[in-house]
Amino acid sequence: MTAVDADPTPVEVPGDHQDEPTPVVLLDQVCRVFPTEPPVEALRSIELRVDSSEYVAIIGPSGSGKSTLLNVLGLLDRPTSGRYLLDGIDTAELGDAARAAERGRRIGFVFQSFHLLSYRTVEENVGLSELYLGTNRKDRRRRATEALDRVGLSHRLGFEPIRLSGGERQRVAIARALLGEPSLLLCDEPTGNLDTANTESVLDLFDELREQGLTILVITHDSEVAERAQRRVRMVDGRLTEVV
Amino acid sequence: MASIVHRSGRARLGRAGRRTARDSRAAARDAAVAARPRFRFADLVDETLAGVFARPARAALTTLGTVLGIASLVATLGISRTAGSQIVGRFDELAATQVTVAARTTGSGSSQRAAALLPWDVESRIDRLNGVVASGAVAEVNNPGTVRTVPLRDPENVTERLVPVYASSVGLLEAVRGEISVGRWFDSGHVERRDRVAVIGADVAAQFGIDRLDAQPGIFIGDELFTVIGILDAAARDEGLVSSIVVPYTSAQDRLEVTRPERVVIETDIGAAQLIAEQAPIALAPNGAEALKVTAPRDPTRTKNAVQDDVNQLFLLLGLISLVVGAIGIANVTLVTVMERTGEIGLRRALGASRRHIAMQFLSESMAMGLVGGIIGATVGIITIVSVAGSRQWTPVLDLWLPLAAPVAGALVGLVAGLYPSIRAARMEPVDALRAGT
Numbered sequence: 001m002t003a004v005d006a007d008p009t010p011v012e013v014p015g016d017h018q019d020e021p022t023p024v025v026l027l028d029q030v031c032r033v034f035p036t037e038p039p040v041e042a043l044r045s046i047e048l049r050v051d052s053s054e055y056v057a058i059i060g061p062s063g064s065g066k067s068t069l070l071n072v073l074g075l076l077d078r079p080t081s082g083r084y085l086l087d088g089i090d091t092a093e094l095g096d097a098a099r100a101a102e103r104g105r106r107i108g109f110v111f112q113s114f115h116l117l118s119y120r121t122v123e124e125n126v127g128l129s130e131l132y133l134g135t136n137r138k139d140r141r142r143r144a145t146e147a148l149d150r151v152g153l154s155h156r157l158g159f160e161p162i163r164l165s166g167g168e169r170q171r172v173a174i175a176r177a178l179l180g181e182p183s184l185l186l187c188d189e190p191t192g193n194l195d196t197a198n199t200e201s202v203l204d205l206f207d208e209l210r211e212q213g214l215t216i217l218v219i220t221h222d223s224e225v226a227e228r229a230q231r232r233v234r235m236v237d238g239r240l241t242e243v244v
Numbered sequence: 245m246a247s248i249v250h251r252s253g254r255a256r257l258g259r260a261g262r263r264t265a266r267d268s269r270a271a272a273r274d275a276a277v278a279a280r281p282r283f284r285f286a287d288l289v290d291e292t293l294a295g296v297f298a299r300p301a302r303a304a305l306t307t308l309g310t311v312l313g314i315a316s317l318v319a320t321l322g323i324s325r326t327a328g329s330q331i332v333g334r335f336d337e338l339a340a341t342q343v344t345v346a347a348r349t350t351g352s353g354s355s356q357r358a359a360a361l362l363p364w365d366v367e368s369r370i371d372r373l374n375g376v377v378a379s380g381a382v383a384e385v386n387n388p389g390t391v392r393t394v395p396l397r398d399p400e401n402v403t404e405r406l407v408p409v410y411a412s413s414v415g416l417l418e419a420v421r422g423e424i425s426v427g428r429w430f431d432s433g434h435v436e437r438r439d440r441v442a443v444i445g446a447d448v449a450a451q452f453g454i455d456r457l458d459a460q461p462g463i464f465i466g467d468e469l470f471t472v473i474g475i476l477d478a479a480a481r482d483e484g485l486v487s488s489i490v491v492p493y494t495s496a497q498d499r500l501e502v503t504r505p506e507r508v509v510i511e512t513d514i515g516a517a518q519l520i521a522e523q524a525p526i527a528l529a530p531n532g533a534e535a536l537k538v539t540a541p542r543d544p545t546r547t548k549n550a551v552q553d554d555v556n557q558l559f560l561l562l563g564l565i566s567l568v569v570g571a572i573g574i575a576n577v578t579l580v581t582v583m584e585r586t587g588e589i590g591l592r593r594a595l596g597a598s599r600r601h602i603a604m605q606f607l608s609e610s611m612a613m614g615l616v617g618g619i620i621g622a623t624v625g626i627i628t629i630v631s632v633a634g635s636r637q638w639t640p641v642l643d644l645w646l647p648l649a650a651p652v653a654g655a656l657v658g659l660v661a662g663l664y665p666s667i668r669a670a671r672m673e674p675v676d677a678l679r680a681g682t
Contacts, residue, residue, distance in 0.1 A: 100596055100597060101596060
C-alpha cells in the first residue's frame with residue numbers, strides 16, 4: 001500500500017511561459033486501453049487544456065469514453081500512456097496513496113447518484129470531504145456549514161439525506177465537493193436523476209460557482225446542461241473534438 | 245485533430261482572485277508537499293461508531309457470538325476458581341496445618357506394634373523448627389485391663405469398663421487442639437515426678453459419673469490407681485481422645501508397660517506443613533528418618549489445580565468454540581457489510597481515502613464489535629459466577645485480570661475476524677466501487 005510517493009513536482013508545460021498561469025488540467029497524448037480481448041481503446045491521444053475558472057461540458061454518446069476520461073481526470077484511473085498534469089503536477093509520478101491525497105485535496109466529485117451516506121446527517125456527509133485531509137473536527141464542521149450555506153441548504157444541517165428532495169441531495173453533494181477548496185469540480189451527469197426544476201436550480205448553482213472562480217468540468221447527455229457551459233467538447237469513439 | 249488547447253485562464257484571473265495563488269508553480273508545489281493527509285484517531289473513532297450504529301440490530305446480533313464465547317470463558321474460569329477455593333478452604337482449617345509422623349509398624353503378629361524409633365521428648369526436638377505451633381507424642385497402651393472408679397460415694401455407680409488408654413507427652417493437648425473443661429492437663433512436673441495422674445475424656449467422665457475434681461477422684465487402670473486431674477472436653481485433631489484416658493508417658497512406662505510413642509502429632513502454621521513434613525522425621529530420628537511414615541496434607545495449590553483442571557477443560561473448549569463461531573460471525577457480517585457499502589468505499593476513495601484508510605475503518609468496526617462483545621460477555625460471565633456461587637453459598641473468587649482481559653480478547657477476535665473483509669475492501673478499485681454501488 002505504500003507505493004512510491006515521490007513529491008509531486010510541477011513540470012514545465014509545453015509551450016508555456018513563466019508568467020502564464022498553470023492550467024488546472026493538461027492532458028498530453030493521453031491514451032487508455034483496457035486489456036480485454038480484444039483490447040478496447042477508450043481514450044485515443046487526448047489533448048485537453050482546462051484553465052482556472054473555466055466551465056467545460058463534455059458531451060457524447062454512451063460508450064464514447066466520457067466516463068473513462070472523467071476517471072482519468074479524477075485520478076481514479078491511470079492513463080495507459082501520455083501525460084496528465086493536474087495543477088502542473090505530473091500525476092504519473094504519484095503513488096497510490098499520493099494519488100488518493102491529491103484527489104482529496106484538488107478534486108471535488110459530483111455524481112449522478114449523489115453518493116450520500118444514508119446513515120449520516122447532511123452536515124456529516126459534507127464534512128466527510130475533509131476527513132482524510134486531517135483537519136480537525138471543529139474546522140470541518142464550520143466549513144461544512146459554510147459550504148451548505150453556499151448551496152442554500154444551511155437549514156438542513158441535521159437532516160438525513162433520505163428526507164431531502166433529489167435537488168437538495170445533489171446540492172448537498174455539491175457542497176461536499178466544494179469543501180477543501182478543490183481546483184476542479186468533476187461532475188458526472190449531475191442532473192441525470194433530477195426533474196426540470198431541480199436541474200435548473202443545480203445549473204444556476206454551477207453558474208454562481210463559476211462566477212466565484214471555480215473550475216467546473218461536467219459530463220452530460222443533456223443538451224440543456226451543455227448549453228450552460230461556456231465551452232463544449234465532444235467525445236466520439238475515444239476522441240475529443242472542440243464544439244464551436 | 246483531437247488536439248485542443250484552450251487558453252482562457254488569463255482573462256479570468258481577475259475574477260478568480262482567490263485562485264491566483266494556485267496558478268503559481270511554487271504555490272502548487274507547496275500545496276502538494278503540504279501535510280500528507282492523515283486520518284485522525286478521533287475521526288476514526290467517530291467513523292467506526294457511526295458505521296457500527298448505522299445498523300444497530302445487525303451489530304447486536306453480530307456481537308452475540310463473541311458475547312457467548314467470552315461469557316462462557318469468563319464463567320468457566322471464574323466458577324472453577326471459586327469451586328477450587330471452596331475445596332481448599334475446607335482443607336485449610338485443620339488438615340492443611342497437620343503433620344503426623346508415625347513409626348512404621350513391624351511385621352504382623354508382633355506384639356510390639358511400632359518400631360522403637362520415636363522418642364518421647366518431641367517438644368524439645370520439634371517445637372524449635374520454624375513453622376511449628378505445637379507437637380506431642382502419643383502411644384496407645386496395650387491391654388490396659390479394665391478401668392474402674394473408686395467406690396467412694398456411690399457404690400451403685402461402681403462400674404468396670406474397657407476404655408482405651410493413651411500415654412502422651414505434655415505437648416499433645418495443644419497439638420490436637422484439645423480443650424479441658426474441668427481441672428487441668430498434666431505438665432512437665434507431673435512427667436518428671438512420674439506422677440500417677442490421668443486426664444479422662446468427657447465421654448469417660450460421663451460414663452463414670454465424674455463431674456467434679458475437687459475431691460481428687462481416683463481411677464483404676466487395671467490394678468494401677470491414677471488420680472484424675474482433668475476432663476478433656478474436645479480434641480479437634482483426634483476425636484477419639486474424648487472417649488479415652490490419657491496419662492503422662494513416664495508413669496505409663498512405669499505402670500502400663502509402654503515403651504515408645506507410636507506417633508507424633510504436629511500442628512504447623514498455615515503453609516508450613518510441607519516443609520515440616522520434610523524436616524520432622526530428621527529432627528525426631530536423625531539416624532532412621534526413612535523408617536518413619538509422615539502424613540501431611542496435599543499441597544493446596546496442587547489440590548486446587550487438580551479440581552480446576554477437571555472442571556475447566558470441557559467448558560474452556562466450549563468457550564473457545566463459541567469464540568471461533570463468534571469470530572466467523574463477525575467476519576461474515578463484516579464481509580456482507582463491505583459488499584453492501586461498496587459505493588461508500590468508492591466515495592471515500594474519491595474523497596481522498598487511501599487503501600489503508602479504508603482497511604483501518606473496517607478493521608476498527610469489526611474490532612469495536614468484538615470489544616463490545618467482550619465487555620458484555622465479561623459482564624454476563626461475572627454475573628453467572630456470582631449467581632452460581634450465591635446458589636451454592638460459596639464465596640465468589642475472580643482473578644482480577646479476567647474482567648480486564650476479556651474485552652481485549654473480544655477486540656482481538658474482532659480484529660482477526662475483520663482482517664479478510666478489510667483487505668477485500670481496501671483492494672477495491674475506486675472506479676469499480678463507485679460504479680457498483682449507487
